[in-house]
Amino acid sequence: MSLKEGLKESQVERYAGGFFALFSIALYFFVIPWQIRRVxxxxxxxxxxxxxxxxxxxxxxxxxxVSGWHKRNREDQKVYLLSAEELKLAGATLLVMGAYTALLYAFSYVPVTIxxxxxxxxxxxxxxxxxxxxxxxxxxxxxxAAFTYLLKLRLP
Amino acid sequence: MLSILSMLSMLANGFLEVLMPGNFIYLAGGIVLGLVMGAIPGLTATMAIALIVPMTYYITPTQSLIMLLAAYNAGTFGGSLSAILIATPGTPAAAATVADGFALAKQGKAVKAIKCALWASCFGCLFSSVVLVLSAQPIARYALKFGPAEYTVLMVFSLTIIASAAGRSMIKGLMGGCLGLLFGCVGMDAVYTTPRLTFGILKLSSGIDLMVMLIGALAFSELLRQVGNVRGAKDKALLPPATCKEDNQFTREDFRLSWKHWLRSSFIGCGIGALPGLGPALACWVGYDAAKRSARHPELFGKGSVEGIAGSEAANNAVCGANMIPLLSLGVPGDTGAAVLIGAFLVQGLTPGPLIFAESPQTVYNVYAGLILCNIMLFIVVMLTYRLFAGIARLESTLIYPVVCVFCLVGVYALNRSLTDVWLMLFFAVVGFVLSRLEFPIVTMLIGFILSPIFERNARRALQLSFGEYRVFFGSPLCWFFWAITVISVVTIVWGKRKNRNLQDGL
Incomplete structure (x- = not known):
């Protein structure tokens, strides 16, 4: 399976089902008992x-x-295409926004935003x-200016 | 009789209040911002109000709510401007308008198409505003009789109908709703004040802010989806000019063809808007389909039919008023737009639900008056400025999207002046992006998150009152009624989906 071929609906259902099953087991037995005190x-x-x-x-x-398992041999499945360009741009946007937020701890709003x-x-x-x-x-x-003088709200 | 008179008197006060210059300017501002954002492809009406909410933190509840409702209404209409002018629906709700709107525009009748859409939209929204005024308070009065057990079962009903309506897979819809419920558990426990799922982060003790989640999972994740196509975007060709005066007018013949579709589609839009989870994107297609079935010239549909525009536009705008019915009377958001509005209500210290009519009745009637007036204002503003929107709809996304990124950050920061909120927003953007790519409906997660505290509070209260007896959820005729409609709606939807699949297999 490559990014260009995409994921079949049955694959998405099996992977997502498997992931969320493990996630819920971890939550039920470890995270919730650890994070919520017994009263x-x-x-x-x-x-x-x-x-x-x-x-x-x-x-x-x-x-x-189970639904994904039953569908695994069906021919007419929807295919989820994962475009590399889309992932690259979304990832880069997130990275830039992460850096933006981190920089706002140290620098003021206007130069960083420019x-x-x-x-x-x-x-x-x-x-x-x-x-x-x-x-x-x-x-x-x-x-x-709009936030500081009109809305009376100080930006970083 | 007395209650009708008091309703009319409060509505009249509402009109006077909204028409005061200090309030009216916010209504007009909401319309302009909504129109501009709705007209830009990729920015939905919901995203418009999510981005406007931060500007409303320090104004009065009436100013804030009328501004947001005006933006929502104008944003929903604004989507049809780019649908007509550049064949790209500015919002999903305008998808059905593309076929006939752009076909008319290619014949040199873009102005006629805009005017048809405007008349239909204003009629649809006015109609649903009247339905809202007449129905929300009686429903709320009835809802006051609900006990915690009835409320809990009502929440179950809302979640199942939202989950089943929001996407192709009911399981994914329900999982989205459950994830939202889980996120809603983060923070201090309301009864025993013990921290829950805060991971030692002090900021999380007060829970996850609704606006942080909405801007992250809705606006920013949508942006992450859109930027994938930003480099391939092409400039749209210019449209031919009008050949005669009539091409720029909404004529008497157009009115004669349209009025029945306005009425029918307004009814459809009201029905869809009043049910949680369906939203204007569905309404436009159902309205369009109903118009096609009963049209005098069905052969013109898709080739520039005024009736097609009337059917889809009246239906999608009728949702704007109608989805305030469950929001105001039960505290259940009708769609994502209404979910963001709940955030705005909470920011202003108002809790939507039956008690709002007792606690802040005049604010509710101001909202009604604002909704009605915003249609009249929308009509005037669009008639004066429609030529400008051709330019706005063609703004380059390479410039728009970065600006929206910056606004998302500023909006979230402005909420509590906290950069931790910004990190949380980015986290929800990733969650929203991944889930939506895998076709888990985000709307169910958001609505689950909003319903989580109401659901838990009522369920726990019901169990405490009944000394831990789970039978309390089956103890009254109202509970049975809600269970019955839950089962009926789930069975109907599952059966409908199966039938659809069988039909597709047979073709």
């Missing part, structure tokens, strides 16, 4: 609702897995330099 005499206890939902997620995941806007506009394929420049340089001070 003596509490009925229903703070754990009851999350545990009930987790059990439901497990039951649904198992049904999804750089981030310029990077994103270029990343998305804008070749006209004046459009890139105008958008990246004019907008951040405007947003900053």
């Amino acid at each position: 003596a005499g509490a009925s229903p206890s703070p754990r009851s609702f999350p545990l009930a939902i987790t059990a439901t997620v497990f039951a649904l995941s198992a049904s999804l897995f 750089v981030v806007l310029a990077v994103l506009i270029r990343l998305y394929g804008q070749r006209t330099w004046w459009k890139l420049g105008v958008t990246a340089i004019v907008l951040p001070p405007l947003i900053f």
Whole structure:
């Protein structure tokens, strides 16, 4: 299986069903007992609702897995195409936004936003330099002014 | 009689309140922002209100809610502008308008198509606003009789109908709803004040903020999906000019052809909007189909039919008012747009549900008045400015998407002035992106998240009152009624899907 061939519906159902089944087991036996303290005499206890939902997620995941298993030989399945370009751009956007957030701990809003806007506009394929420049340089001070003076809200 | 008079008096006060310059400017601002965002392909009406919410943190509830409703309504209509002008629906709700709207535009009748869509949209939304005014309070009054057990079963019903309606697979829909319920558990336990699933992060003690999740899972994840195609986007060709005066007018003949479709589709839109989870994207197709079946010229559908535009546009805009019915009367969001509006209500310190009519009745009537007035304003604004939107609809996505990224960050930061919220937003963006790529409906996760505290609070209260007896959920005729409609709706939908598949197999 390669990215270009995509994933068949039955594969997606089996993988997602398997993943969520394991996820719900981990939640039920490890994460919830670790993260939610037992309260003596509490009925229903703070754990009851999350545990009930987790059990439901497990039951649904198992049904999804079984449904995928039954469909595995069907010819007319929907194919989920995973375009490399799409993944690359979505991943790059997330990376840039992560870096943007991290930089805001150290630098002020306007200069960081100018750089981030310029990077994103270029990343998305804008070749006209004046459009890139105008958008990246004019907008951040405007947003900053609108939030600071109109909405009385200080940005980082 | 007295209650009708008091309703009318509060509605009249609502009109006066909304027409005050300090409030009216927000209504007009909401319309303009909604139209602009709706007209840009890729930005939905829901995304428009999610991005506008941060601007409303420091204004009054009336100003905030009328601005957001105006943006929602105008955003839903705005989608049809790009559908007509560049054959790209600005929002999913305008998908059915593309065929006839763009066909008319190619004949030099773009202005006529816009005017047809505008008349139909305004009529649909006005109609559903009237239905909302007449029905929400009586339903809410009845809902006040619900005990915790009835409320719990009602939540189960809402979740199953949303899950079954929101996508191809009911299991995936239900799983999305359960994930939302789980995310809703994060924070302090309401009864025993013990932290739950906070992983030692102090910020999570107060739970996950609804707006953080909405902007992350809805707006930003949608953006991540859209940027994949941004490099392949081509500039659209210019449309031919009108050949005669009539090409730019909504004529008497157009009205004669359209009015029946407006009425029928408004009924359809109201029905779909009042049921949780269905939304305007479905309404436009059902309205279009109903119009085609009863049209005087069905052969023109897809080739530039005024009746087609009337059918789809009246239906999708009728959803805007109608999905406020479950939101205001029961606290259950009708679709993602209504889910974001719940966030806006909560930010303003208002909790949607039956008690809102007792706690802040005038605000509710201001919202009604705002919804009605925003249709009239929308009509005026579009009639004056439709020529501008050709330019807006052609704005390059390489410039729009980065700006939206920045707005998502600013919007989330502005909520609590916390960069931790921004990290959480990015986390939900990844969750939303992955789930939607695998066709897990995001709407069910969001609605599960919103319903989680209501569901848990009522279920626990019912169990405490009955000393842990689970029979309490089957103890009253109302509970049985809700269980029965839950079973009927699930069976009907599963049967419908199976029948559809068999039909497809047979073809």
